Amino acid sequence: MSSINETAREPRRWPMRFLRISLTVTALLMFGQAVLAGLFMGGQSSAFGWHREMATVAGIALIVSIVAAILARRLGKAPMWPIWATTGLLALMSLLAFAGFRSLPALHVPLAVITILLAVALAAWALRYQPTATASSEQSAPDDDRVRTESPTSASVS
Numbered sequence: 001m002s003s004i005n006e007t008a009r010e011p012r013r014w015p016m017r018f019l020r021i022s023l024t025v026t027a028l029l030m031f032g033q034a035v036l037a038g039l040f041m042g043g044q045s046s047a048f049g050w051h052r053e054m055a056t057v058a059g060i061a062l063i064v065s066i067v068a069a070i071l072a073r074r075l076g077k078a079p080m081w082p083i084w085a086t087t088g089l090l091a092l093m094s095l096l097a098f099a100g101f102r103s104l105p106a107l108h109v110p111l112a113v114i115t116i117l118l119a120v121a122l123a124a125w126a127l128r129y130q131p132t133a134t135a136s137s138e139q140s141a142p143d144d145d146r147v148r149t150e151s152p153t154s155a156s157v158s
Contacts, residue, residue: 015076
């Protein structure tokens with residue numbers, strides 16, 4: 001039988017796993033976008049249709065990543081910034097799509113590079129992130145810092 005503590009911890013693990021998977025899939029899809037763009041620029045005209053369709057799938061994957069970031073924050077006590085980072089990445093992807101549909105390669109290509117690098121950086125963070133202490137130890141952390149700063153002063157006075 002599992003204890004109550006083990007059961008309470010399990011819901012906190014899956015949101016971060018979900019975020020890791022969704023961000024990794026998003027980064028891979030965006031990298032695939034670059035491959036398809038290269039094939040298109042290299043003369044394979046059929047790659048353009050695949051590039052456009054994969055952009056839609058990558059956008060959906062990014063929206064799933066936003067939901068995963070929210071769940072990781074609420075249920076898994078992950079930091080808040082991945083929610084804003086994934087939302088910002090969606091805004092960049094929207095601008096990227098605009099530049100693509102307007103046939104503005106001077107804007108589309110650099111934005112694509114930035115978007116892919118940010119997606120890979122987010123996925124790398126998610127894969128490396130290890131949740132730290134529980135909420136009770138987080139509440140005691142400021143007190144520990146205060147004690148550390150006061151102890152040299154009290155030691156020198158004695």
